Amino acid sequence: MSRPAQRAKTAARSGKTRPAEVQASALRQTRREHANETAEDYAEAIAELTAATGEARATDLARRLGVSHVTVIRTVARLQRNGLVTTRPYRSIFLTEKGTRLAEASRQRHELVVEMLRALGVPEAVAQSDAEGIEHHVSPETLATFQRFLHRQAGTPQK
Amino acid sequence: MSRPAQRAKTAARSGKTRPAEVQASALRQTRREHANETAEDYAEAIAELTAATGEARATDLARRLGVSHVTVIRTVARLQRNGLVTTRPYRSIFLTEKGTRLAEASRQRHELVVEMLRALGVPEAVAQSDAEGIEHHVSPETLATFQRFLHRQAGTPQK
């Protein structure tokens, strides 16, 4: 239990351990993604509700997102501050231009992740559930890779 | 802008929109996974540091996790409350039995996710970064599917 102090830094680079900096920046990236996650899920849900029923109301969002209506109202207020939605007291919620773009991108990414999981053999229900978390951590490069993979699959006459 | 009230519920089930309940439970699952995420990443990092340098100190963890040492100290205190680590003031941090099991499971899952991404053609660096977020949202079923896929790949004499 002696104290190696900065000796440790030197010892660390002998193994096959990832460099601290590499891991740190991956974790920072993950935290950034989490910060956008709520906005992405709300935008997607608002777009779906609007398409399906003509409008998105706080109560419907609460049911669909699995949170209380209070949480929805507070979160929607933040999304409005950030320019993603507009809403007036006692009225429904609408996506702005920016919000619509976010919703569309999120929907596409969501679907692609689900398709990818299914293509690998993950059962439908599990794919739906896992995708809801995974989608927010798929970089554009990985997304492009998924797309290539799926196209190749589709084009290849599989036995 | 009339008010359909519960009329909406009926209208919703006409489209191909996911049922609200299904999406709600997927999102609840994702939130549960986020609640374990910090513990998993810390356990993994503590195990790595211990293996590489013989001990895990708060400062090293802070560097590796990309947060301040204060955050590490507070989080480690919580992990101790939850029985994952032991630590004494001004001393290094050790995993308990339970913590060791969590670290090992997390490590395996992390590696499998990276391998899966690489197998699909995602560049190494991107795979490392994306995996850091994705790993926490991969269910046991999906993990098993990944494993089968990778074994099949390895066993198949690819051209």
Place this chain on the structure above:
DNA sequence: TGCAACATGTAGCTCAGGCTACATCATCCG
């Protein structure tokens, strides 16, 4: 041996995202 340098700890703040309990608003329908 003593102290400078580094590690660890504490105080106190911010923000996101949950919640319950209660208050107010809007509207459908009897």
Place this chain on the structure above:
DNA sequence: CGGATGATGTAGCCTGAGCTACATGTTGCA
């Protein structure tokens, strides 16, 4: 046409996770 009912909003609470600034411990080495 006036409630009852359901939707929306407010007050006030909690926890996790981050931070800076400052205080205190530890120890290697001059």
